[in-house]
Amino acid sequence: MQNLSKNPICFTLILILCLKTNAQTDHDSYMKREHSLVKPYQGAGIAIPFWDFYGSTMVSTNYVRLTADIQSRSGSLWNQVQCMVQNWELIVQFKVHGKGKELFGDGLALWYSKERMIPGPVFGSKDYFSGLAIILDTYSNHNGPHNHQHPYISAMVNNGSLSYDHDRDGTHTQLAGCEAKFRNVDYDTLISIRYENDVLTVSTDIENKNEWKQCFRVEGVKLPTGYYFGASATTGDLSDNHDIYAFRFYETSPTNVQNAVNRMSIIPEAALFEAPRPRTDDVKPGMSNIKIFFILLLGMIVAVAATIFGIMYYQQRKESSRKLW
Incomplete structure (x- = not known):
């Protein structure tokens, strides 16, 4: 080590090599740019390198807004590059916020899907999709029988044959949730x-x-390679801002090229689903306090009027009886 300190060039090269070797264990060293989205977002003009967007999506210097806090909006953001990585982690930095205190919605979905850039009813994207959807549901007015509160995160794996049922918040097809x-x-x-x-x-x-x-862990989930990552959101009668700040994609272990190609033919499936809940009609909302007040007031008025009428009738009958005698 004493000799190395006398040779600063050699010492610097060894130090750089050591730092690079240590960096291999750091999460950031595996981040793949072609599947990631970090600031600054914009490339030439309004385009985002490796990404497409449609609908109400707006790109600012700080975030990508899928929908504004306005009714009946829908937008999405999709990666242009097929994922050929077998083992991966996607970290999404996001924000959902709006003016609503008790009523808000609808939510957003994060996708690993065969189809991309196809608008539809599932939080702004295609129903009967093939792949994985992670759904962040914020709709505060429950759509059926639940044992959870909102916001709620759930996962759905689809081979193109299943429909996401908004009336039950997808609880009959979800893998798990929290x-x-x-x-x-x-x-x-x-x-x-x-x-x-x-x-x-x-x-x-x-x-x-x-x-x-x-949130949850599910084994036996089969996902092919060659699908696309994306995010979409929608608003209806209720609304929120749905913002994406970053997508960071990491390859968690080296991918065998041949295995990655072979896995392209896998049909998405999951070994286990949560037990489906029986469908029941939504409970009709109760009457407001104002309606209840007026009904009670009307009832009291009718009761008082009936009492007065009864007293008057009784007195009239009594007077008639006296006259007869």
């Missing part, structure tokens, strides 16, 4: 989607603790 209070917070919210050795793990960092909290 509650996640990510809406209208003042700090960064992140979600991690990790797919490794046919195991899907979704985690969140939404409590400003700078640590991951597992």
Whole structure:
């Protein structure tokens, strides 16, 4: 080491080599630019390198807004490059916020899908899709029988034969899910989607603790290579801003090229689904307090009028009886 210190060039080269070797264990060293989206977003003109967008999507210097807090908006953002990585992790930095205090919606979806840039009813994208959807549902007015609160994160794997049922928030086709209070917070919210050795793990960092909290883990999930990553969102009668700040894609282990090609023919499937819930009609909303007040007031008026009429009738009968005697 003493001789190396006398040769600064040699020492510098060895130091750089050591740093590079150590960096191989760092997560950032595996980030693949062709599947990632980080600031600055814009390339030449309004185009984003490796990405397309449509609908109401707007690109600013700080975020990509899929929908504004306006009714009946729909937008999406899609990667242009097929994913040929077998084991990967996608970390998405996002924000959902709006003026609504009790009523808001509808939500956004993160996609690993065979189809891209096709608008549709599933949070702004195609129904009967092939691939994986991670759905971040914020619609606060429940659509049927649930045992959870909103916002709610769930996963759906589809081979093109299933339809996402909004009336049941997709609970009959979801793999798993968890509650996640990510809406209208003042700090960064992140979600991690990790797919490794046919195991899907979704985690969140939404409590400003700078640590991951597992949402769910599902084994036996078969996803092919060659699909596309994307994000989409929609608003209806209720609305929110749905913003994407970053997509960071990591290859978690080296990919065998031949295996990656062979996996392109895999049909998306999952070994286990959550038990479907029986469908029941939504409970009709109760009457407002004003309606109840007026009904009670009317009832009281009728009761008082009936009492007065009864007293008058009784007195009249009594007077008639006296006259007869």
